Amino acid sequence: MSIYDTLNNEQKEAVLQTEGPVLILAGAGSGKTRVLTHRIAYMIDHCGVQPWNILAITFTNKAAGEMRQRVDDLIGTGSEQIWVSTFHSTCAKILRRHIDRIGYDTNYTIYDTDDSKSVIKEVCKKLNIDTKQLKERAILSAISSAKNEYISPEEYRNSTEGDYMLQKIAACYTEYQLALRKNNALDFDDLLVKTVELFQTCPDVLESFQERFKYIMVDEYQDTNTVQFNFIEMLARRYRNLCVVGDDDQSIYKFRGANIRNILDFEQVFPDAHVIKLEQNYRSTGRILDGANAVIGNNLHRKQKSLWTDKGNGSAIHLRAFDNAYEEADFLVNDIRKKVREKDADYNDCAVLFRTNAQARLVEERMVLAGVPYNVVGGVNFYSRKEIKDVLAYLKTVDNARDDLAVRRIINVPKRGIGATTIGRIQTYADLNGMSFFGAMQVVDEIPGIGKAAEKIKAFVTMILGFRSRGEMYTLEEQLQEIFDISGYLDELENSDDDDAEDRLENIDEFTNKLIAYETEADEPTLGGFLQEVALVADIDNVDGDDNKVLLMTMHAAKGLEFNHVYLAGMEDGLFPSYMTIMSDDPFEIEEERRLAYVGMTRAKEDLTLTFAKCRMIRGETQYNAPSRFLKEIPDNLMDNRVPGKKKEEVIFDEDRMFSFHGSPVVPREQIFARPKATVTRRGTPEYAKPFALKGAAGLAGSGISKGVEGAGTAPDYVVGDRVSHIKYGEGQVTALEKGERDYKVTVMFDQCGQKIMYAAFAKLKKL
DNA sequence: TAGTTGGGTTTTTTT
DNA sequence: AACCCAACTA
16 A cells, blocks of 8 residues: 555556656646645655756745645655745746846845836836826736747837837837846846746756756646746756646636646647546535536637546535625625534635635625634735835845835835935936946935935935844844834834824734744745745735635635635626626637636535625726626526525516516526526537527517627617616716717716716616 | 825736 | 825925
């Protein structure tokens, strides 16, 4: 009896095939982590592979830690020698040693998205780009896409002929890279780009890593982008022991450059690849899996596969409809409480998943009211919070004052009476003389026009140099404490009467703890090492599954996780799938949303609940949305459709195509979706390609659903100034009417309910 | 220089 | 609703 006997045949095959290129197509919940860990164990235990010859790339730092732990559990020891980490951390480590070969300093800093945005802002100012016309965001995303495709600024510029906008972006890209280089900084994408560049320009470095990493494994391969592929391909070129694991159905990161072709074309790139399919799902019960399979079956462009389980049917997928988002949130909280009360679940068995981060707010509020312990994952990253970024800027300045961004961030925090004018003068002088901002500050007396601010500048410089000189003998913790004490940062926060000052102080305490943890755990703790580690931490990395808390997060963040009880909230067209993808004429976009739905559903082990609200506030606007089209793709017999708390009522479509609740608690789903049965998932005709208003739904033609899909509605029969009546809000006067892309947007001042803005097709106003 | 206010904008997802 | 920025005031 060995540890490998517990694997099924395909898993075993994947474990034993240690040589050459291997593609493991691992369906959701098919035990791929087990395969990877056992494969590593097998290589070390049975094939004489040295642990340090193995590189395993995971999607998150958390997954990396868990993988290492599990390998440790299998083979006892030696796992600390394996490189297990994310693409970004791996590259950061390589660059820490060798980036000086391509003209950067090895104590480079890593810029997050906010930092990049600040740089772009300056670049735009310098290039006289009107950011109203060409948004910073758009520029950054164009640059990021270019980097993900390993396109240099020069190449980018050469491909922009004749396109004015692209030329502007190309100019920004060039300037942006110059600015980063000047600050000795890399952005996230650069970590990959510069590593590949390093490998290309320094064959000796590449060779040393090829020798080092004779066996390479990549998890979540479907979400790799082109540079990541280049990186891996270069490393694996020599020994060709490359094992990639992924599931094309779970590819959900196209927006950040993921190239699904990497997995789809693996066999073309490596014709001798062994392909192994893992199709037995060990996670979910039957109905959940069947539902997820039915949904994903609507995607045309995928590798054929069929996941199965021997777990039995399990309970039905629950579908719940609500009047509005508040009721939905109440339900979520109460349902979880009920499960806990009845001992069906602990809080940490439950996760509520959303399409967008903002949706968590409402549920969070209700959880607080109900006293349900919860944890929101994502949204604003811990290390992106203002106070944390301030502290980080201090540390960065102490560590490496070449980062102008960091210096300027803290020069007047806390207030030192150094204002915009002074900062501008220093910056001009620095630019003119090709020095860093901090460098210019050190010679402040030379700078014209500074006047009495000079003393304040000198005090600041002395303070920073003081911090730096003490770095030699102080521990990191002591250094941090010193910064807190001397800079006056804590004092200012403590004396602030800001509402959230307390939260901020708590965050700073937490940050201090993290620094202490780093210093105790790292082999050779350094300030630079800490800053690097911290720059690459994702929110999900800090989730502790042992905490008995309900997790609230996006479906993206939930990738790779599993829970006994999963709630997918906000299942509405326009929210999920998102409005952008519905309106797009690229059908691949909705396929990506569908994959996200698949990811969400397959997180559930025993119990899956889908909820939607017919109305919710989005960005300050009340929106009325039809139930998600993905719901329609789940076969009837897998679901129970009920409206909790609406006893003896039934759900029907009413006049204005909304849901209303009267009658029995069990709802015939045809009435919810207004469509004939036959439209379920038939391969070859994607649901979105068909009109919704079909025979049998004649009475509902022109419903909110079909309107939303079929394009902009026809002009309403009322105009501004007319009196109209609404089924719920009563009578009112039209105050504005605006033609939007998909429909007329109508604003009505209702006599009873005040002003509402809604889409004409959904509102179904009657002219009086 | 610092703090406030009003107006305009808005990514859906993240290392 | 929430955030960011410019302009204004103390």
